[in-house]
Amino acid sequence: MRIVAIESATPAASVALAEGREVVGSSQRVDRRGHVAFLVPALEFLFDQAGWSPGDVDVVAVDVGPGLFGGIRAGLSTAQALAGAVGARLAPVSSLDAVALRAATAHRKIWAVVDARRGEYAVAPYQPVPGGVVREGGVELVSAEAFRAILASDRRDGLVVGDWEALPESVFRGLHGIKTGRPRYPAADAVVDLALARAERDDLPHPDEVRPRYLREPDVRINWTDFRREEPWR
Amino acid sequence: MTDAPAVLGIETSCDETAVAVVRGYRVLSNVLASQVDAHARFGGVVPEVAARAHVEAIRALTHRALAEAGMHQMDLDAIAATRGPGLAGALMVGFSYGKALAWALDTPFLGIDHMEGHLFAPRLDDPEYGPPAIVLLASGGHSQIVHLKDWGEYETLGSTIDDAAGEAFDKLARFLGLGYPGGPAIDRESEGGDPDAVRFPRALPDRPFDFSFSGLKTSVVTYVRKHHAAGTLPPIPDLAASIQEAIADVLVAKTFNAVEETGVRALAGGGGVLANRRLRARLAEEADRRGVALHLPSVAMCTDNGAMVAAAGVYRLGLGERTAPSADIDSSLRLG
Structure with missing residues (x-):
């Protein structure tokens, strides 16, 4: 099975090509604003290097967040177009899953963190199992203080991975049994593994059902008070 | 015309997801997912709401445009997508989609200036239209008068110094409680109204081709508050018709300044404001009176659409241009 993985949900964008589990090429760039410019040239380069043509692709895997809204949309639009052009299946993957999958621990509970900006963080807990991780709870969007409270109330030793550097240092101060580790960002090679697992289970949605995972409604409100005041005669 | 190139055009610069297939300058399909309902409750376009809607619609809409054109994607000669100007988050969706699709299909990709798209739109309805022409472009995001000297050679003669014309419609319609988008709302409400009921000021800045619409808003607001308090407010249709007349007067005056100044005898238009029936009638009257050829595109070609992007793409493709994957x-x- 030939898989193309597109990762652009965080400041680190990456692309990988894989034959089954074996990654045959990958490319990465860290630049929060450069995802639109990066993705297609990276694909073009990797396909040339690997001697692939787009028609060879069976599955297009893409990180649908949580993360940077613009980055997620650039990645998903690119993936939708590629999959649609060559009749490949589309495999959406979670950024938190991709981060947790690469955490190096055999016994600690894993906490994956993605910076959701505006003082909020997407977090989810995982249990390491042979060959991977299993998510132990739901994805939550929390403040730094709330995340600290979650960590403090958990009795198991934990490993926090992902963009914990975006959290204030005070979050970890005085917490026992909590370590921080790599990776900081999800990468396309992890997206490959997650997508492959879904594809092998035949657990891929229809492309129209694939949506970004924003975790947050658009930041707008209807100002009913002003609307009323501005219709004085009704 | 079967030898003319077939180009897929994608437009996601603002609040319409639009995709079309054009062969030469003939429209084979032109489909659109309007987000008006999504933005109406906020009284204006919300960028994040727009970007979300684009990413949900782009795939299905592209497939529909191809199906309606009776075309397979492999038979496309190029893919064109709006590169700017517009809302960054919205542009990103159509541009990324178009670029990736072109690469995967091994077909040329063209990033298109949205305003150039508007300049090409009249060509899709009217083969007589072409340079030299004066083109009035007015929407919620822009208001400018362009001298189309030749295809690819554009001079912006004037533009708004504050609000865009469509913005003025939106703000005033919102103030009057008429709904969103403001242009169609005011157009509808003005039916049967007296355009001379209230003489709102026409701001005509010294520069002969520039517009200003912010003063009109202040003047309408002041007028309505005062006359409502005094119980002397004219009926809504009269107010709507009078506001519409003030905006149309300014647009018509400045546009014909440009026609006379350049001596160009052809006039065209584009942008959502050009869908306004009163403005269209006034432009037609004035063009007729002065013996100027008028090439106003259909309403569907005035508002944002994929066909105009594809048309500009046909032209750029013909020049041998390609937009790099990077x-x-x-x-x-900015145009020009």
Whole structure:
């Protein structure tokens, strides 16, 4: 099975090509604003290097967040177009899953963190199992203080991975049994593994059902008070 | 015409997801997912709401445009997508989609200036239209008068110094409680109204081709508050017709300044404001009176659409142009 993985949900964008589990090429760039410019040239380069043509692709895997809204949309639009052009299946993957999958621990509970900006963080807990991780709870969007409270109330030793550097240092101060580790960002090679697992289970949605995972409604409100005041005669 | 190139055009610069297939300058399909309902409750376009809607619609809409054109994607000669100007988050969706699709299909990709798209739109309805022409472009995001000297050679003669014309419609319609978008709302409400009921000021800045609409808003607001308090407010249709007349007067006056100054005898238009029936009638009257050929596109070709992007793509493709895979959007792209 030939898989193309597109990762652009965080400041680190990456692309990988894989034959089954074996990654045959990958490319990465860290630049929060450069995802639109990066993705297609990276694909073009990797396909040339690997001697692939787009028609060879069976599955297009893409990180649908949580993360940077613009980055997620650039990645998903690119993936939708590629999959649609060559009749490949589309495999959406979670950024938190991709981060947790690469955490190096055999016994600690894993906490994956993605910076959701505006003082909020997407977090989810995982249990390491042979060959991977299993998510132990739901994805939550929390403040730094709330995340600290979650960590403090958990009795198991934990490993926090992902963009914990975006959290204030005070979050970890005085917490026992909590370590921080790599990776900081999800990468396309992890997206490959997650997508492959879904594809092998035949657990891929229809492309129209694939949506970004924003975790947050658009930041707008209807100002009913002003609307009323501005219709004085009704 | 079967030898003319077939180009897929994608437009996602603001609040319409639009995709079309054009062969030469003939429209084979032109489909659109309007987000008006999504933005109406906020009284204006919300960028994040727009970007979300684009990413949900782009795939299905592209397939529909191809199906309606009776075309397979492999038979496309190029893919064109709006590169700017517009909302960055919105532009990103169509531009990324178009670029990736072109690469995967091994077909040329063209990033298109949205305003150039508007300049090409009248060509899709009217083969007589072409340079030299004066083109009035007015929408919620822009208001400018362009001298189309030749295809690819554009001079912006004037533009708004504050609000865009469509913005003025939106703000005033919202103030009057008429709904969103404001242009169609005021157009509808003005039916049967007296355009001379209230003489709102026409701001005509010294520069002969520039517009200003912010003063009109202040003047309408002041007028309505005062006359409502005194119980002397005219009926809504009269107010709507009078506001519409003030905006149309300014647009018509400045546009014909440009026609006379350049001596160009052809006039065209584009942008959502050109869908306004009163403005269209006034432009037609004035063009007729002065013996100027008028090439106003249909309403569907005035508002944002994929066909105009594809048409500009047909032209750019003909020049042998290609947009590099490493290209990015440019939300503040300027014509010319």
